[in-house]
Amino acid sequence: MSRSSDSQNGRVLSDLSVSTSPDTGVALPILELRKLGKKFSGTHALKEIDLAFISGEIHAIVGENGAGKSTLIKILTGALERTSGEIFSNGVPLSLGSPAQSLELGIDAVHQEVVLCGHLSVAANLFLGTERTRFGLLKQSDMVRKAQQVLDNFGFDLPSVTVPLNTLTIGQQQLVATARAAARGARFLIFDEPTGYLTRSETDQLFALIRRLNAAGTTIVYISHRMEEIFELADRVSVLRDGRIVSTRLVSETNIDELIRDMVARSIEEVHHKEEVQLGDVLLEVEGLSGPGFENVSLKVRRGEIVGLYGLIGAGRSEFAQTLFGRTARSAGVIRINGKELIANNVNDAIKAGIALLPESRRDQGLCLNLDVRFNLALPSLRRLSTGGFVNARKEDALAQRQIENLGIVTSSATEKVFNLSGGNQQKIVIGKWLHHGAELFIFDEPTVGVDVGTKVQIYKLFAELLRHGAGIIIISSYLPEVYDLADTLHVFRKGGISATFPAKAVHHETVLGKAIGN
Amino acid sequence: MSLADMKVTRPVASAKRQQRLNVLRGLTLLLLLVLLWVLLSFATPTFLTSANITNLMRQAALGAIIAVGQTFVIITGGIDLSVGAIVGLSSTVVSILLKSGLPVWTAVALTMALGPIIGAFHAFGILKMGLPPFIMTLATLTGLRGVGLLLTNGQTITGLPPEFVDFSRQSFLALPILFWMMVIVGIPAYLLLHHTVWGRYVYAVGSNAEAARLSGVSISKTIYLVYITSATCATFAGVLTASRIGVGVATTGEGWELESIAAAVIGGASLFGAIGNISGPLLGSVLLTTIGNGANLLNVNPFWQRIITGALIILIVWFDQMRRSNRR
Numbered sequence: 001m002s003r004s005s006d007s008q009n010g011r012v013l014s015d016l017s018v019s020t021s022p023d024t025g026v027a028l029p030i031l032e033l034r035k036l037g038k039k040f041s042g043t044h045a046l047k048e049i050d051l052a053f054i055s056g057e058i059h060a061i062v063g064e065n066g067a068g069k070s071t072l073i074k075i076l077t078g079a080l081e082r083t084s085g086e087i088f089s090n091g092v093p094l095s096l097g098s099p100a101q102s103l104e105l106g107i108d109a110v111h112q113e114v115v116l117c118g119h120l121s122v123a124a125n126l127f128l129g130t131e132r133t134r135f136g137l138l139k140q141s142d143m144v145r146k147a148q149q150v151l152d153n154f155g156f157d158l159p160s161v162t163v164p165l166n167t168l169t170i171g172q173q174q175l176v177a178t179a180r181a182a183a184r185g186a187r188f189l190i191f192d193e194p195t196g197y198l199t200r201s202e203t204d205q206l207f208a209l210i211r212r213l214n215a216a217g218t219t220i221v222y223i224s225h226r227m228e229e230i231f232e233l234a235d236r237v238s239v240l241r242d243g244r245i246v247s248t249r250l251v252s253e254t255n256i257d258e259l260i261r262d263m264v265a266r267s268i269e270e271v272h273h274k275e276e277v278q279l280g281d282v283l284l285e286v287e288g289l290s291g292p293g294f295e296n297v298s299l300k301v302r303r304g305e306i307v308g309l310y311g312l313i314g315a316g317r318s319e320f321a322q323t324l325f326g327r328t329a330r331s332a333g334v335i336r337i338n339g340k341e342l343i344a345n346n347v348n349d350a351i352k353a354g355i356a357l358l359p360e361s362r363r364d365q366g367l368c369l370n371l372d373v374r375f376n377l378a379l380p381s382l383r384r385l386s387t388g389g390f391v392n393a394r395k396e397d398a399l400a401q402r403q404i405e406n407l408g409i410v411t412s413s414a415t416e417k418v419f420n421l422s423g424g425n426q427q428k429i430v431i432g433k434w435l436h437h438g439a440e441l442f443i444f445d446e447p448t449v450g451v452d453v454g455t456k457v458q459i460y461k462l463f464a465e466l467l468r469h470g471a472g473i474i475i476i477s478s479y480l481p482e483v484y485d486l487a488d489t490l491h492v493f494r495k496g497g498i499s500a501t502f503p504a505k506a507v508h509h510e511t512v513l514g515k516a517i518g519n
Numbered sequence: 520m521s522l523a524d525m526k527v528t529r530p531v532a533s534a535k536r537q538q539r540l541n542v543l544r545g546l547t548l549l550l551l552l553v554l555l556w557v558l559l560s561f562a563t564p565t566f567l568t569s570a571n572i573t574n575l576m577r578q579a580a581l582g583a584i585i586a587v588g589q590t591f592v593i594i595t596g597g598i599d600l601s602v603g604a605i606v607g608l609s610s611t612v613v614s615i616l617l618k619s620g621l622p623v624w625t626a627v628a629l630t631m632a633l634g635p636i637i638g639a640f641h642a643f644g645i646l647k648m649g650l651p652p653f654i655m656t657l658a659t660l661t662g663l664r665g666v667g668l669l670l671t672n673g674q675t676i677t678g679l680p681p682e683f684v685d686f687s688r689q690s691f692l693a694l695p696i697l698f699w700m701m702v703i704v705g706i707p708a709y710l711l712l713h714h715t716v717w718g719r720y721v722y723a724v725g726s727n728a729e730a731a732r733l734s735g736v737s738i739s740k741t742i743y744l745v746y747i748t749s750a751t752c753a754t755f756a757g758v759l760t761a762s763r764i765g766v767g768v769a770t771t772g773e774g775w776e777l778e779s780i781a782a783a784v785i786g787g788a789s790l791f792g793a794i795g796n797i798s799g800p801l802l803g804s805v806l807l808t809t810i811g812n813g814a815n816l817l818n819v820n821p822f823w824q825r826i827i828t829g830a831l832i833i834l835i836v837w838f839d840q841m842r843r844s845n846r847r
Contacts (some may be wrong), residue, residue: 079733100735115733117726119793120719128723129734131716138714 028090030055030219031076031107031188036085038071045071047243049085053188058210058220060230060251063240063263069223072240073190076221077109078102103129106187112196114173116180118166122158123147125165126180150183151176154209169314171202178206182213189213190221195229196449199312199478200513207233225453226479227256239263260453274486275464277304282339283472284441286324289333293319294496297333299489301441301472306463308487309476311516316496317476321443325357326350337441351380356439358430358447366430367418374400374414376429380437403432408458424455431462442466443474448482460486480509492516548786548802551835555809563816571812573695577687577763579808580701581756585775586782586800587708588752591745593783594712595725596792597652599746601641602753602779604663606772609633609757611667614676614767623683630758634751637663641746646739660776667769676767687762700759701801704752709797717744725792781828782807785835 029052036049046068053059063069074080076087078099087094089105096102116125126147132139147161156175158168165173174194181189191210195203210233214220222234230237231251238248239262246262280303289297294316301307309317322328324335326347335342342353350357359366367376378385378396385395400414407428411421418426427447434442448456463473463486477483483490484505492500492515500515559566585602592599609630616626637659644655689696712718720741723731732738761767784790785806786799810831814824 077733099733100737103735109733115727115730117723117730117793119726120722124719124722128719128731129736131719133716136715137710138716138719140714 028088029053030089032088034086034088036072036075036087037083038068038075038080039083044243046075046082049243049245051238051245051248053219053221054236055219056214056217057235058214058222058233060222060224060234060237061240062224062227062230062237062259067240067263068243069240070192071243073109073192073221073223076102076107076188076190078107100129103184106185107190108181108184108186108188109190109192110174110177110181110194112193114165114170114177116165116173116177119164121162122151122165122168122176123161125176126150126161126183128180130184150179154179154182154212156205169202170197171199171205174198174202174206175209178209178213182209182218186213186218188219188221190223192223193225195224195226197446197478199516200480201312201517203229225456227259228481230259231256263453274460275467277464277467279304279488280470283337285334285336285339287334287336289320289323289330289335291319291323291330291333292328294323294493297498299491299498299501301474303440303470303472304467305488306467306473306475306486308483308490309474309493310478310480310483310490310512311493311499312478315493315516317493318445319496320493321357321445321474321476324350325355325443327357351437351439354438354440355443356380356434356437356441357443357445358434359445367426369419370417372415372417373404373409373411373421373429376418377403377414377433380433384437403429403435406435407432407462424458427455427459428462431459435466440470441472441474443476445476446478447475448477448479480512484509484512547838548799548806548835552802552806552809555806555813559809559813559816563813565816566813571816573690575805575808575812576695577697578812579805580695580697581760581763582775582778582782582808583701583801583804584704584756584759585753586779586786586804587704587797588749589776589779590783590786590788590795590797590800591708591712591721591748592652593780593788593790594721594792594795595742595745596728596790597645597742597745598656598780598790599641599749599753600653600656600776601637601659601663602749602756603772603775603777604660604667605633605637605750605753606757606760606775607769608663608667609754610761610771611671611676611767611769613758613761614679615670617679617683618676623680626683627758631751631754634754635747636750637754638747638750639743641750642739642743645746646742664769664773671767671769673769677765679761679765679767683762684765687759697759697763700755704755705797705801708748708752711748712797717741721745722793725794778807779804781832785832787839 032052033049036046036051037044038046049068049072061069061072071080075082075096078096078101081097087096094105096105096107102108117128120128123144123146127143132143132146144161151158151161154175156172156179158172158176165176168176174197178189178191178194194206198206207229210220210222222230224230234251236248237251237254237259239246239259241263249258282300283303283305284299284301286300287298297316297320299307309320311317319328323330326345326349329345337353337355343349368379374396377400378391381399382391382396385392385399397414403409404411404414409421409425409428409432411425418429421429431447447459466473475483475486488504490502490504490512491498492502492512494516500512502512556566565571585606589599589602612633613626613630616629617623621629641652641655641659644650644658645652648655650658687695687697691699712721720731720736721744723734723736724738724741728738731741757772760771764771779800782803783795783800784803786795786801786803788795788799807828810828811824814821814827819827
C-alpha cells in the first residue's frame with residue numbers, strides 16, 4: 001500500500017474549504033470530479049462523472065443497484081483507484097491513492113454494513129488507526145476517557161466504551177461509526193445507505209447527528225434508496241444511472257416521481273405493489289410460543305395472507321422467526337401447519353413441513369457467495385434433483401434456468417459467481433432457491449434492505465405470485481411504510497412479545513410506531 | 520424519540536460476564552494445571568523432584584516461545600506451519616557456524632537473522648503472491664527441512680563448544696535459564712500485543728481486515744510483523760534447542776508446529792482470528808508438556824500418550840467454545 005502523499009495533499013480539506021477563486025470570487029467546490037472514470041476488466045463502472053460538492057451541503061446520490069454508487073464512494077475514500085479523470089478540491093488537484101490519504105484529507109465514509117472491528121472495544125474502534133501512545137505504548141485509559149467524552153458530546157448513552165463493539169445493536173454500531181468519523185476530523189462524510197438495518201428511532205438519532213455535523217461545517221454525501229429520507233435530509237440530489245450522472249437538482253425543486261424517472265428511465269409507481277388475493281384456510285397456527293428472546297407469541301397465517309411483524313431491532317421478531325424455523329429451541333408453545341402439530345427440533349423438520357426462512361443478512365446467512373448462481377438455486381432442492389445420491393446435472397441446470405427466467409435474475413450465466421451479482425439479484429436468488437422446493441410458508445426477514453425501487457417492485461410481484469399459489473407469507477421489517485402497506489394483518493412486537501395487532505391499514509403509522517416504542 | 524430507546528442493559532451485563540469468563544478461562548486452565556501437578560505429585564514419587572520440575576520447565580519453555588509467536592499469526596486469522604522446520608534449520612545452522620570456529624555470540628546473532636528473513640518470505644508469499652498462509656507455510660515446512668538436511672547431508676553435528684552447551688543447563692535464581700528465556704520472550708510479546716498500536720492492528724486485521732484497511736491500518740505491515748515475529752521466536756527456540764541437546768540435527772522439532780498451534784488454541788486463541796492473548800500459549804504449552812511428562816512418569820504407553828493428548832485438545836477447546844457461546 002503506498003502512502004505517498006504529494007505536497008498538495010498534505011493539507012486538510014478544511015484548510016481549503018473557505019477559499020474562493022481569485023478570479024471570480026465565487027466559492028469553489030470542496031470536491032469536484034471531472035470526467036472521472038473507472039473500468040473493471042473492460043467494463044465501465046463509472047463513465048465521465050462530472051460532479052461538484054459544495055462546502056457545507058448535504059448532497060444525496062440516488063440510483064439503482066449497479067448504477068455505480070459504491071464504486072464512486074470507494075474512489076473517494078481511496079479504497080479503489082480511478083482509471084481516468086481528475087479530482088479537485090477548491091481547484092487543487094488531488095491524487096487520492098489510498099485510504100490513509102483520504103482520511104488525512106478529512107474524507108471518510110459510514111457504510112450500511114458497519115465496517116469496524118467487532119471484536120475490539122468501542123473505544124479501540126474509535127481510535128483505530130489513530131491510537132494515542134506514549135513511548136510506543138498505548139495510552140489505554142486516556143483513550144477510554146476520550147472515547148467516553150466523544151460519545152457524551154454527541155449525546156449517546158452507551159453503557160460502556162470498553163465493551164466489544166459486537167455486543168451493541170446494529171443501530172448503536174452505526175452511531176459509533178458516525179461518531180468515529182466525526183472524531184477523526186472528517187470534513188467530507190459519505191453515508192452509504194446507513195439506515196438499512198436501523199429502526200425509525202435509531203434513524204432519527206442518526207439524522208440528528210448528521211444535521212449536527214453538517215451545521216458544524218461538515219459536507220455530507222448521503223446515499224439511500226429511501227426517497228423520503230432524501231427529502232427529509234438533503235439540499236441537493238444527483239441521480240446516477242449506468243455509471244453516469246443523469247441529473248443534479250435542488251431537493252426543494254423536485255419530487256419522487258421525477259427522481260425515479262431519472263433513475264430507471266421509466267416511470268414506476270412508488271407504491272408498495274399489493275394485489276388482492278382471496279384468503280384461504282389457516283396455514284400456520286402458533287400458540288403461546290416461547291423461546292430465547294421472546295415469550296408467549298400467538299398468531300395465525302392463512303393461505304394468501306401477508307402477516308407483517310413490525311418492531312424495533314431486538315424486540316423479538318427475528319428471534320421468533322428463528323424458533324419457528326427450528327434454528328433455536330422453543331421453551332413452550334405449539335406450532336400447527338395445516339392443522340397438524342409440527343414438532344420442529346431442527347431446520348430440516350421445518351423445511352420438510354414447508355417453511356422457508358429468507359434471512360435478514362442474505363450475504364451471511366442466505367447465500368454461498370463464492371459459488372455460482374446454479375449451485376445456490378439448487379442447494380435446498382438437491383435431494384429432489386438427485387437419484388441414488390448423484391445430482392442430475394441436467395435437472396439442476398433446468399431448475400436454475402427456469403428461476404433465472406421467472407425471477408428475471410440479471411446474470412451473465414448460471415455459472416456466474418453470486419458474489420459478482422448486484423444486491424437485488426442476490427435477493428432474488430435467496431427467494432428463488434425456495435420456490436420449487438414445495439415451501440408453503442415463507443418468512444421474509446427484511447426482504448428489501450439494500451434493494452432498489454425496480455427490484456423492490458419485482459419482489460412485491462413475487463409475493464403476490466406466491467400468495468396466488470396458496471402460500472402464506474410472514475414479513476419482518478423495520479421499515480414501517482413497507483409492512484404497513486403490504487400486510488393483511490400487522491403484529492407489533494415490543495420487548496419479546498406482541499404488543500398490538502392491527503388489520504390492514506386500520507390505524508395510522510404513528511399509532512403503530514407508538515405500540516412498538518411503548519406509548 | 521428519546522435517547523431512552525438506546526439504553527440497552529444487555530451489552531453491559533454480557534461484557535461484564537465476558538470479562539469474568541476471560542478471567543475464569545485463565546483460571547480454569549491454571550486450575551487444571553495445578554490439579555494435574557497435585558495429582559502427579561501423589562501418583563508418582565518422581566514428579567515433584569527438582570530434577571523433573573527443572574526438566575519440565577525447560578521443555579515447556581521451548582514450546583512456549585514458539586507458541587507465543589504462533590499466537591500472533593493466529594490472531595490475524597493466519598497459521599504458521601513452518602515453525603517446527605525453522606527450529607530444525609536454525610539448530611543446524613547455529614551448529615555449523617559454531618563448528619566453523621565463530622564465537623558463540625556471533626554464531627547466534629547470525630542464526631537469528633534467519634527469523635526475519637523466513638518470516639518476511641512468508642509475508643511476501645501471502646501478500647504479493649496471494650497464497651493462503653496454510654499453503655505458504657506448508658511449503659516452507661517441507662522446504663526448510665530439506666535445506667537443513669542438505670546443509671548437514673543428513674548427519675548429526677556434534678562437538679559444539681561447551682560454553683554454548685552449558686548455557687541451557689544453567690540456572691538463575693534457582694530457576695532454569697530456559698525458563699528465563701521464556702520470560703524474556705513473553706514480556707516484550709505481551710507489551711507488543713496488548714499495549715502497542717501494532718498489537719491493536721494485529722487484532723484489527725484478524726477481526727475485520729477491510730475495516731482495518733479503511734481505517735488507514737497497513738495490513739501488509741501487520742502481516743509482515745506477525746510472520747516475522749513467529750519465525751523469529753521459532754529461530755530463537757531452535758538455537759536454544761541446539762544448546763539443550765548439545766548437537767545439531769536437521770530433523771529437530773518435527774511436529775512442533777502442531778504442538779504450538781495446540782498450545783495457542785488450548786490457551787484460548789481462535790483460529791478464526793481476533794481472539795487470543797499471550798498468557799494462553801504459555802499456559803497451554805506448560806499443560807501439554809505436563810501431560811507428556813506425567814504420562815512418561817506413569818509409564819503410559821507412548822502410543823497411548825498421543826491418543827490421550829489428541830483427546831484432551833478436543834475436550835479443552837470444546838469446553839472453551841461452550842463457555843464462549845454461552846455468553847450470547
